[in-house]
Each structure stands twice: as structure tokens, then as C-alpha cells.
Amino acid sequence: MISIRRFFSSLPATEVHQKIGSRVFEVDSMTNATPRILSKLDANLLTIPGHPLNRIKTKIYDYFSEFHHQDMLDPIVSVQQNFDELGFPQDHVGRTLNDSYYINRSWMLRTHMTAHEKEMIVNGHISFLMAGSVFRRDEIDATHYPVFHQLEGVHIFKGSDYSSSTVPDIVEEALAEKQPEHSAEQVRFALGHLQSSLDGLLRHLFGPTVPIRWQSCYFPFTQPSLEVEVEYRGRWVEVLGSGLLQKSFLQGSGLSTDQHLAWAFGLGLERLAMVLYDIPDIRLFWSKDPRFLSQFDPSVKDEGLTFKAFSKYPHVARDISFWVSSEFSQNSFYDLVRSIAGDLVETASMVNLYQVYYANSL
Numbered sequence: 001m002i003s004i005r006r007f008f009s010s011l012p013a014t015e016v017h018q019k020i021g022s023r024v025f026e027v028d029s030m031t032n033a034t035p036r037i038l039s040k041l042d043a044n045l046l047t048i049p050g051h052p053l054n055r056i057k058t059k060i061y062d063y064f065s066e067f068h069h070q071d072m073l074d075p076i077v078s079v080q081q082n083f084d085e086l087g088f089p090q091d092h093v094g095r096t097l098n099d100s101y102y103i104n105r106s107w108m109l110r111t112h113m114t115a116h117e118k119e120m121i122v123n124g125h126i127s128f129l130m131a132g133s134v135f136r137r138d139e140i141d142a143t144h145y146p147v148f149h150q151l152e153g154v155h156i157f158k159g160s161d162y163s164s165s166t167v168p169d170i171v172e173e174a175l176a177e178k179q180p181e182h183s184a185e186q187v188r189f190a191l192g193h194l195q196s197s198l199d200g201l202l203r204h205l206f207g208p209t210v211p212i213r214w215q216s217c218y219f220p221f222t223q224p225s226l227e228v229e230v231e232y233r234g235r236w237v238e239v240l241g242s243g244l245l246q247k248s249f250l251q252g253s254g255l256s257t258d259q260h261l262a263w264a265f266g267l268g269l270e271r272l273a274m275v276l277y278d279i280p281d282i283r284l285f286w287s288k289d290p291r292f293l294s295q296f297d298p299s300v301k302d303e304g305l306t307f308k309a310f311s312k313y314p315h316v317a318r319d320i321s322f323w324v325s326s327e328f329s330q331n332s333f334y335d336l337v338r339s340i341a342g343d344l345v346e347t348a349s350m351v352n353l354y355q356v357y358y359a360n361s362l
């Protein structure tokens with residue numbers, strides 16, 4: 001019997017290597033990146049002038065104009081970079097074949113831009129932004145696509161930075177989560193700096209009156225960790241994650257002991273663009289339809305720019321049922337649908353999974 005994983009491989013079962021770009025990778029039992037996903041590696045939506053993702057990226061780069069900007073990092077990273085160095089536990093759900101695309105057991109498509117923080121710090125950057133495509137296996141609907149774009153920012157404080165500044169309001173419960181090596185004053189200062197920088201960014205993007213909400217949360221590589229939501233059409237939409245980088249991570253990146261205070265954030269560019277330009281479906285970012293592209297031509301002014309819907313394909317709904325083995329993985333099925341039908345399938349979801357027993361009387 002042919003396994004689903006083997007079905008996805010672009011290679012005959014006997015092949016043990018595959019070429020991606022100019023690099024050759026071994027194929028092993030972890031390989032699950034589909035040819036269709038690999039075909040997206042060169043898409044570079046962020047560099048298309050006038051494209052909504054390019055517009056938002058540029059606005060963020062403008063706001064943090066003193067930061068170093070980098071958006072040409074290779075989306076194929078080691079599992080070490082994506083998970084191990086950032087303190088993700090071995091049993092973290094993000095590591096599973098159901099959630100991530102693996103080239104093989106050592107290499108994968110990055111699931112977040114955080115994977116590059118260490119190499120940037122090791123290369124001597126102290127205030128920087130990085131933008132790029134990230135890859136996650138997921139459901140099929142208007143807000144999920146297996147490739148999306150993130151922008152990540154890092155700011156490392158110098159010893160002299162946190163002596164004399166005014167501290168804005170911060171999320172008080174985050175203070176209780178502080179790392180033992182940091183003093184309460186340092187954490188107040190750094191969180192205040194982080195929150196005012198990002199509040200400023202969101203006002204720069206959405207206007208001075210946008211409702212913003214901060215909440216304590218958890219990421220393995222930051223402590224305290226905070227997430228931010230903005231209100232859009234009466235709904236709170238989570239737009240970014242942030243926090244103070246773990247001291248152990250900073251030391252592992254070669255920084256000296258007086259550089260152990262740093263903030264970081266990561267945000268989803270599609271999320272922001274969907275809110276800002278009123279784009280209802282994440283698949284539109286990939287559209288080559290002139291009715292989309294002409295609305296985001298570089299000559300179109302950004303002020304007041306919102307997406308105007310155009311007619312789509314006629315709607316058809318289908319229910320299908322099939323037998324599965326105990327190894328069935330839901331996201332493998334969604335990938336199968338994507339590989340065959342492309343972006344024509346608007347939504348695919350599991351309605352029911354029945355446990356079946358063999359009856360003796362059969």
C-alpha cells in the first residue's frame with residue numbers, strides 16, 4: 001500500500017535525495033513538504049510594489065526607520081533554529097508532522113520568523129526587523145493558508161539605556177512573570193519601551209483612535225510574554241506576540257552579560273492587511289486576477305484604500321466520506337485537497353469521524 005506521505009513526495013519511492021533551489025536534501029521518514037508548497041518558496045509577495053503585504057511591510061519599516069531591515073533570509077531552516085534554540089519542548093504540538101512542513105528530520109520550512117533571531121544577533125545586529133514567508137499545515141478557510149508572512153522585530157538594550165526614562169502604563173500582571181535575573185525597574189522600563197513602541201506602530205498603521213488591548217500570554221523564548229489585539233468591526237483580532245527575550249537565549253547568541261535585556265515581537269502581515277484594507281479572504285493575497293491587482297497597483301494612493309469585492313466562482317458544496325486507517329492525519333487530507341484542487345476549494349472541514357467495529361454476523 002502507498003502511504004499518504006509517499007503519495008506527496010515528488011520523487012519515485014526509490015529516490016533518497018531531492019533538489020530544492022540549488023540545494024540537495026536527503027529524503028527521509030519525516031519528509032512531508034509537498035511539491036505545491038515548495039513551489040511557493042520563490043513567490044516573494046513582499047517585494048511586489050503596491051501589493052498590500054508590501055505596503056504594510058514598508059509602513060512598518062518606515063516607522064522603525066532606525067532599525068536594520070532584512071527580508072531575504074532563506075525560508076529553509078534547521079529544526080534546531082526553528083524549535084530547539086528557542087526552547088520549544090520536544091512534545092510541543094508545533095513540531096508534529098501534522099503541523100509543520102519538514103524537508104527531512106533536520107531541515108524544515110520555518111514556521112515563524114523567530115527562527116532567524118539568533119543568526120541576526122550572532123551577526124552583530126542589535127535593533128532589527130526581518131520579514132518573510134512562514135509555513136504551517138492548517139485547515140482550509142478564509143483566514144488560513146499554509147504560507148503566510150510575518151514581520152519580526154528585536155531591540156537589545158545597552159547597559160546605559162535604562163537609567164532615566166519615564167515609564168508608561170504597562171501590563172501589571174506581566175511584571176510578576178519577570179525573569180529572576182532582571183530587576184523590577186529594568187522590566188518596567190523594557191516593557192514600557194516595548195508597549196509604547198508597538199502602540200505607536202499600531203496607531204501609525206490604523207490611526208490614532210484604534211482600540212488596542214494587551215494581554216499576558218506564553219511563548220517559550222520570551223518572559224514575560226504579551227499579545228496584542230486590535231478591535232475591528234466589533235471583534236478583537238490578535239495581531240502580534242511579543243515579550244522580553246530569555247536571558248539564556250541572548251547569552252547563547254553570544255551577547256555579553258550587560259546585554260541581557262531585549263524585547264522582541266512577531267506579527268502576521270496578512271492579519272494586519274486584512275483588517276487595514278478590508279480584504280475578506282487570505283487567498284486573495286496570491287491572486288493574479290487583474291480585478292485584485294489593479295486595486296493594489298503602486299499608483300493607487302494608500303489613503304482610504306480598501307478592497308472592493310468582485311464576483312467569485314459559483315458556490316458548490318460537496319460532502320464526501322471515506323475509510324481511514326489509525327494513522328490518518330487530518331492536515332494530510334487537507335494537503336491532498338490543496339495539491340489536487342488548488343485554491344478553488346474555499347473551505348474543507350471534518351464533519352464526523354466514526355469509530356467502526358466489525359460485526360461477527362457480516
Ligand code: DAH
Nearest residue numbers: 112114241242243264265266
Ligand atoms: N513567533 C511567534 C509566532 O509565530 C510570534 C512571536 C511572539 C514573536 C513573541 C516574537 C515574540 O518575537 O517575542 O506565533
